Amino acid sequence: MKILVLISNVPDTTTKIRFTGDNKAFDATGVQWIINPWDELALTRAMELKEAGGVEKITVANVGTKITEPTLRKALAVGADDAIRIDAEPLDAYFVATQLAQVAKDYDLILAGIEASDYNGAGVGGMLAEILGINSVSAVSGIDLENGELKIHRDIDGGSQLLSIPTPLIAIVQKGIAIDPRIPAMRGIMMARKKPLNVVPPVDAEARTEFLSYELPAPKAACKMVDEDNAKELIRLLREEAKVL
Amino acid sequence: MSILVYTENWAGKFKKLTYEIVSFAAAIAKEMGSSVTALSIGHVADDELKTLGKYGANKVLNVKDDRFESLDNKALADAVTKAAEKEGSNVIIFAHNNEGKAIAPRVSVKLNAGMVSGVTGLPVSVDPFVVRKKVFTGKAFANIQIKTDIRVITFAQNSFEVVENPTEAAIEVFDPQIGDEEFNTVIKDTHLITGKVLLTDAEIVVSGGRGMKGPENWGGLEELGDLLGAGMACSRPVSDEGWRPKEEHVGQTGKIIAPNVYMAFGISGAIQHLGGVSSSKYIVAINKDPEAPIFEAADYGIIGDAFKVIPQLIEAVKEMKANK
Numbered sequence: 001m002k003i004l005v006l007i008s009n010v011p012d013t014t015t016k017i018r019f020t021g022d023n024k025a026f027d028a029t030g031v032q033w034i035i036n037p038w039d040e041l042a043l044t045r046a047m048e049l050k051e052a053g054g055v056e057k058i059t060v061a062n063v064g065t066k067i068t069e070p071t072l073r074k075a076l077a078v079g080a081d082d083a084i085r086i087d088a089e090p091l092d093a094y095f096v097a098t099q100l101a102q103v104a105k106d107y108d109l110i111l112a113g114i115e116a117s118d119y120n121g122a123g124v125g126g127m128l129a130e131i132l133g134i135n136s137v138s139a140v141s142g143i144d145l146e147n148g149e150l151k152i153h154r155d156i157d158g159g160s161q162l163l164s165i166p167t168p169l170i171a172i173v174q175k176g177i178a179i180d181p182r183i184p185a186m187r188g189i190m191m192a193r194k195k196p197l198n199v200v201p202p203v204d205a206e207a208r209t210e211f212l213s214y215e216l217p218a219p220k221a222a223c224k225m226v227d228e229d230n231a232k233e234l235i236r237l238l239r240e241e242a243k244v245l
Numbered sequence: 246m247s248i249l250v251y252t253e254n255w256a257g258k259f260k261k262l263t264y265e266i267v268s269f270a271a272a273i274a275k276e277m278g279s280s281v282t283a284l285s286i287g288h289v290a291d292d293e294l295k296t297l298g299k300y301g302a303n304k305v306l307n308v309k310d311d312r313f314e315s316l317d318n319k320a321l322a323d324a325v326t327k328a329a330e331k332e333g334s335n336v337i338i339f340a341h342n343n344e345g346k347a348i349a350p351r352v353s354v355k356l357n358a359g360m361v362s363g364v365t366g367l368p369v370s371v372d373p374f375v376v377r378k379k380v381f382t383g384k385a386f387a388n389i390q391i392k393t394d395i396r397v398i399t400f401a402q403n404s405f406e407v408v409e410n411p412t413e414a415a416i417e418v419f420d421p422q423i424g425d426e427e428f429n430t431v432i433k434d435t436h437l438i439t440g441k442v443l444l445t446d447a448e449i450v451v452s453g454g455r456g457m458k459g460p461e462n463w464g465g466l467e468e469l470g471d472l473l474g475a476g477m478a479c480s481r482p483v484s485d486e487g488w489r490p491k492e493e494h495v496g497q498t499g500k501i502i503a504p505n506v507y508m509a510f511g512i513s514g515a516i517q518h519l520g521g522v523s524s525s526k527y528i529v530a531i532n533k534d535p536e537a538p539i540f541e542a543a544d545y546g547i548i549g550d551a552f553k554v555i556p557q558l559i560e561a562v563k564e565m566k567a568n569k
Contacts, residue, residue, distance in 0.1 A: 014516075017384040037498075093350070093360065114346065115362075119380050119387070122341075122362045122399070126318070126350025135429050136318045138347030151433075155343060156316070157255055157445065159437035159492070163315075165430050172347070175498050176491070208359030208393050212375065215386045223530070223540050228549025231557035234529065235565060237545055242527050244449070244505040245473070245565065 001148070001167075003050075004107040005043045006100065006124065007060045007075055008036035008116035009068035019214045026118075026214070033071050037181070038113020040078075044178040045143055046111060047079045054145050057081045059107070063090045063099045069197065076192035077184030083197040091207035093123030098205040100124070101131045108167040109150065114138070114174040125172040134168045141176030247282045247304075248274050249334035251325055252297070253344055254289050260446045262340050262402050264300050269367070269405040270338055271301025276371050282306060282332045283414070284325060286313050291416060298414030300407065306332075306419040316344070317430035320423050322351035327421035329356060334395070336374075341399035342445060349399050358395035365404040382497065383523050402445075403503035403524055438492055447476030450504040450525075452495065454480040454518075456511020456532060456551055460488035465555035466510060472562045478502065480512045496521035510551040514539025 011017075011031045018027040035043070046058045060075040061084040062068050072083040086099045104110055112125030129136035141160065142153030152163040152171060184192070226234045239245040248270045252263045263283075270281045283302040285294060287309075294305045306328050313321060325348060329337050337352060339345030341363045353360035361376050365386070369375040373390050376398060380387045391398075444450065451470040453463060470477050477493055484494035495502050497520030507525035511532060512518060519542050522528065530543035531551050540546050547554055 011381075013382070015381075017381045019385070094353070097350075097354075117382050120363055120378070120382060122346045123350040123353070123360055126322075126347065127354050127360075129318070130322065130351040130354035136347070136351065137430065138318060139343040154316075156435075157343075158441070158443050159435065161432050161436070162434040163430055164433055175494075175500075208353075208391065209361055210390045210392060212388045212390055214380070214388075217384075217386065220542070221544070223543045223546045226545060226547050228547055228553060231547055231549075231554040232561035232564075234545060234547060235558060235561035238506060238527070238529070239565060242506070242544070244527055245562075 001055050001108045001145070002106065003046045003055055003058045004104055004110045005039060005046050005058060005060045005075070005080065006110065006112045007039045007043070007062045007072065008113070008118070009033050009062060009064050009071040010036045010116050010118040013037065013117055017216070023214045024212070033067065035071055035075055036113050036116045038115065038173065040181040041178040042111035042113055042173045043075055043078055043080065044182045045173070047182060048178065049143065049145050050079075052145065054148060059084060061086070061100060061103055063088055063096045065089055072197055073192050074184060076195045076197070077188040078182050079188060082195055084200055085197060086200045086202055088202035092209045093121045094127055095205050095207045097124050097127035097131055099202055100128050102203055103200060104128060104132060108169070110168070110170040112170060112172050114172055125170050129170040132168070134170065135165050136170040136172065137163065137165055138172040140171045140173045143171060143173070143177065247280045247332045247334050248277075248336040248338065249325070249329050249332055250281060250283045250302070251337070251339045251345065251348070252283050252285045253340060254285070254287055255443055255446065257289055258293060259289070259296065261407075261448065262342070262446055265402065265405055265407050266338055266340060266400050267297055267300040267302050268408045268410065269400060271410045272367055272405070273336060273371065274301070276368075277336075280304070282328070282334065284308065284328045286310070286321070286324065294416050295414055298412050299409055301410035301412055302414045303412055305414050305416045307416055308419050308421060310420070312428050315428060315430040315432050316347070317428045318347045318351060319429065320427040321348045322355060323423050323427055324421040325352050326355040328419065329395075331419070337395070337397045339397070339399045341401045345399040349397050353397040356395045356397070357393060358397045359391035359393040360397040361389050361391060362399040363401045364398045365401045367405070382520055401503070401524065403505070403526055438490065442474060442476040444476035444478060444493065445500060445502055447502070448505045449473045449475040450478050450502060450507050451475045451510070452478035452480070452508060452512060453483060453489070453510045454512030455482045457483070462552070463489070465552070465559065469555060469559050469562065472559065472566065476504070480518055509539055510555070512539055513537045514542055
């Protein structure tokens, strides 16, 4: 089985978010880039499956300019066998999915995180499945491989399900897929330098959406305090002031 | 032309979220001079389908086909696409939840539509079609134009006031004629936690953190939750320790919820926790530590011992219910 893990290059989740030029663009000055946390968990699970046997190869792919290469190198250091970078500015989810479609055809299982922590789009995985005309399953919280067959665990309202779905398949993964992301070891970092990172030119595609402007949220009003010994007052406030009880 | 709403039901009853989206769609339809068609897939009785009219649905397409119970993403996307084509829909709205995120992207490709997910509130404008959403996990908002003639959006729960907008909803049985070969998802086993309020659709959520000190201390919280008809939640350390089932974990890596009131007992409010609850209309924090970050996010707070506060709240809710 060959696995492709889609990698989004995102600002470190502790980044202070700023915008430039009349709030029309994200200010990337001084930003530390990381593997999108969900994609990192997907890659971790792919590694675990490979170590258990039955996975020949793990490839990671990203649509981005040269600035995403350190992030792809990190994915190689975690343990992916090779990397593909499609050399384009990622304009929107549809654009990215169209680019990925040209390199995603030869894999049995494609893993995508449920969303990227920058634009919270949750679109690329499903769009890619539709473009390729293959099965997809979302809200995946576990993947096992038994005798070459995938066992997919999916979260549903009020519980979970065990599924079987034929490959090729895109699994869009969320909480539970792996416990903690794997940190590259020194040996992995050394080996990553020699692993192939293939740069592929983009295909013609257009974005269907356009980010016009950004705003920072308005500061929140101060928390209204109620005395510990007069906690009943809280219920009165929720009922009469907030009107939610 | 119409706006198509993908509805969701829980055991045959529409979710609160579905009514919110129908209200939202009705408001957009008014601006665009369009109408609202709701698509129901599953076993929903006609009386319940009619309730969508109360919030502004002009028409309900009722798909009764057991094969969709497998929630096969591809087959569902086909069915929604067929409905959108039949209705000539130029806006298709899903909830920004597990089901919506699974289907909407596929539908957008099929309809050559641009898609924006997690839309918070009415479009900034309908021509051009510009919507607003949270980005950077709640740290900012973005205004995004969808440049295609057909638009797919997923709607972030609790970002539109449910309003009644009574119309008579015409119910029409609809068979999207999806072939068996489109259904490839096979359910081997289902594990449901029954008899509880559905956490992701609950209006009130009662949640406990490490400050509750141990699983044996949840009795008071459960009593309060029962009295309020609330969903029960917890912080990550609590689910990691096995004090509470992992299904109750809310936060960036757990469930993302947006109730009317989120009541946090003994939860310090790490940024990862707040990431899962920050869309709640009101956040209430009870914590011993006055420096706990949860107070920065909270609307109402009590600095104090949860074990002293909970019995008072139980009593107050009992009094409130007695006086109603």
